[in-house]
Amino acid sequence: MxxxxxxxxxxxxxxxxxxxxxxxxxxxxxxxxxxxxxxxxxxxxxxxxxxxxxxxxxxxxxxxxxxxxxxxxxxxxxxxxxxxxxxxxxxxxxxxxxxxxxxxxxxxxxxxxxxxxxxxxxxxxxxxxxxxxxxxxxxxxxxxxxxxxxxARDAYDVLLDQYERGMDTAAYDAFFAQVKETVVPLVREIAPQPAPDLPFRSARVDRAAQLAIARDLLELEGLVMDGCAVAEVEHPFSDGFAPGDVRVTTHIYETDALSNVFSILHEGGHAIYEQNVDPAYAWTCLDGGTSMGIHESQSRFFENIVGRSRAFAEPLLAVLRKHAPEVYSSVSADDLYRAANLAHPQLIRMEADELTYPLHIMIRYDIERALFAGEARVADIPTLWRELTRRYLGLDVPNDTLGCLQDTHWSGGSFGYFPSYALGSAYGAQYVDAMERAGIDVDGASASGDLAPVRDWLRDRIWRWGRGKDAPELIAGACGAPFDATYYCDYLVKKFSALYNL
Known part of the structure; x- marks a missing residue:
């Protein structure tokens, strides 16, 4: 041959x-x-x-x-x-x-x-x-x-490496220790402050309006909607099926429209990554995202760094007013920004604020580590979940639906996946620094509702490479240096100190 x-x-x-x-x-x-x-x-x-x-x-x-x-x-x-x-x-x-x-x-x-x-x-x-x-x-x-x-390797290290090449328990332990050192004191300082009165957060927005909001936000992110389907599920997810076919899902709560907003921005971040892999990679093993950490860096970037920013509050409010004027016509951008960033512990990971979110990941990481180290049995998971939720979030878990049954990942065998969510958040903060050094005004693009400069940077340095580069090579090439969690910790301190006048 x-x-x-x-x-x-x-x-x-x-x-x-x-x-x-x-x-x-x-x-x-x-x-x-x-x-x-x-x-x-x-x-x-x-x-x-x-x-x-x-x-x-x-x-x-x-x-x-x-x-x-x-x-x-x-x-x-x-x-x-x-x-x-x-x-x-x-x-x-x-x-x-x-x-x-x-x-x-x-x-x-x-x-x-x-x-x-x-x-x-x-x-x-x-x-x-x-x-x-x-x-x-x-x-x-x-x-x-x-x-x-x-x-020859620890079983959990092998699993972690499957989701993020080069990562193991030693690397994640160091990462989570640094994040915990930043997040825990901030949460403690914020805790005594009274919650602002923002009644629109629980105002009713019907299902049809929320689905229309979801589609408009996907377009605002930059998805090609002729190649994207939107559906409702119990636990939102997204997937790139093939060239020209990505699927995005959300869960509608009629008395919590912001849940849908940030869910769709998150899943849209995954989907736009899949849509922008180099077309030359179609129908090859290079098509699709390279790792879950890099994938989560896209979803968490659009959900949090863009979606929950003060700069994006005006474009977001315009979409909300378009489809639910009876709720949002009198809401200010400042109030929407505050509502999007209320930092207080709660039981559900997917509804968690940006600051306490990594604590949810630590709960799952600690349980997975214990299981594979032989320090816990599967039967111990509900008790461990309650103990760790009390330790990290200061909350009591009333039932397993709000505890160890809330996520779908373990049903799919995804042990080792959860840490990549926190890692992706940290990657995103490092992207911002690199973008700004390249002369891209991230806040300016977010405020204008035209995210093209941000998308162009991500497409050139992350998206187009598909599976052709592993995460360490992508991060070093995009940011000019290896991964460093300091950017993420500094970002959280700066944002939440300003929000809560710390």
């Missing part, structure tokens, strides 16, 4: 895998949005079959030989730059996939699909007991998978 034929075969292999991923994504989205409850078993079986096909295709003898031959071409320097990058990423994916037997991959897909359906019911019914056996099986499977991927 000639080199040209090998490259053609490699491109077709990637395309076929991406097509199957598209089908898998559609099934998952359907299950979260419109599928009937009784269809969960059939969907799990179909997803398991697809997962098995993808795994076998990736790890087949023919695929392994093809990659080996192309690696020889790469060593000889005859591959073009993009194909060489595809090969680098695909060969890593293949090595990791080969560590997991196909039957294990099929079982994993079925288990997590079934667990997600059980979680939905358990959360609404406050029924941890029905969900616990699934978490037990998922944690055991995570241990086996980590052992297979790298038996």
């Amino acid at each position: 000639s080199e040209t034929s090998r490259i053609d075969a490699f491109k077709q292999l990637q395309r076929t895998l991406q097509q199957k991923y598209y089908l898998m994504s559609v099934l998952e989205f359907d299950g979260e949005t419109v599928a009937p409850e009784n269809g969960a078993a059939a969907r799990a079986e179909a997803m398991g079959a697809l997962a098995g096909e993808m795994h076998e295709l990736t790890t087949s003898d023919a695929s392994v030989r093809l990659v080996a031959e192309l690696e020889a071409d790469a060593a000889a320097g005859t591959l073009d730059a993009q194909t060489a990058t595809e090969l680098h990423v695909f060969s890593r994916d293949q090595r990791e996939a080969r560590a997991i037997p196909t039957e294990e991959e099929i079982a994993w897909s079925k288990l997590t699909s079934e667990a997600n359906a059980v979680w939905h019911h358990a959360k609404l019914a406050d029924d941890w007991a029905s969900f616990e056996p699934y978490v037990e099986r998922i944690v055991d499977a995570c241990r086996r998978r980590a052992e297979a991927l790298d038996p």
Whole structure:
């Protein structure tokens, strides 16, 4: 086989895998949005079959030989730059996939699909007991998978690395220690201050108006709406399915419209990243975001650094007044800014303010660490959650729906994911410094409602690279220096000290 034929075969292999991923994504989205409850078993079986096909295709003898031959071409320097990058990423994916037997991959897909359906019911019914056996099986499977991927490393370190290359417990421990040193004193200083009287925060805004607000905010962020679907779910998420197809979801609370506002800005940040990967990467392994930390840096950037800024309050208020004038016509931009940044501990992570949010992540991180260190059992999770919520947030957890059942991530097997939320927030603060050094007025763009300068910077330095660069290389290239949490800590101190006259 000639080199040209090998490259053609490699491109077709990637395309076929991406097509199957598209089908898998559609099934998952359907299950979260419109599928009937009784269809969960059939969907799990179909997803398991697809997962098995993808795994076998990736790890087949023919695929392994093809990659080996192309690696020889790469060593000889005859591959073009993009194909060489595809090969680098695909060969890593293949090595990791080969560590997991196909039957294990099929079982994993079925288990997590079934667990997600059980979680939905358990959360609404406050029924941890029905969900616990699934978490037990998922944690055991995570241990086996980590052992297979790298038996020489701590299992939780292996899982953390899957979501953010190069990160481990030592790195996260140092990061969280620095953040805690900043956040805890601020929360304590703010706590005695009385909450301002902002009755519009709980005013009723009906579902239709909120969905219209969501679509306008996605357009304001810069999404191509012909390539974006919006749906309602229990736990908001977004996904890039394929070129021209991203999906964004939200949860509507008619007496808490700002929940929808910041949820949609968050999920829109994920989606705009997926929409702006280099088109040349379509249907290859380079399409999509490179890591969850980088992905969360986009969502948290648009939700918080832009969305909750004083500068953005005027454009945001214009959208709210357009669709709910009866509520927002007499609201000032200053009051909206204050409402968007009320810093007080609460039980639900997704509704948490920007300052206390990382404390929610620490709760989950501590529980995950304890589980994989053998210091806790899955049965201990509800008690641990209550203890850590009291320690970090000073709150009592009245039930598991508001505690350990509030997030969907563990039902999908995403142990190691949660720390990337806090890391993404910190990445975003470092982006701002780099943007300003490049002459970009982030506040000016936010105030004008024209975020094009911000998008252009992110597209050039982050989005277009897809999976072609890992997080450390992206951050160093975009910011001119390695990741440093000091930017995030300084940002929080400056913002909340001014807000609360500290």
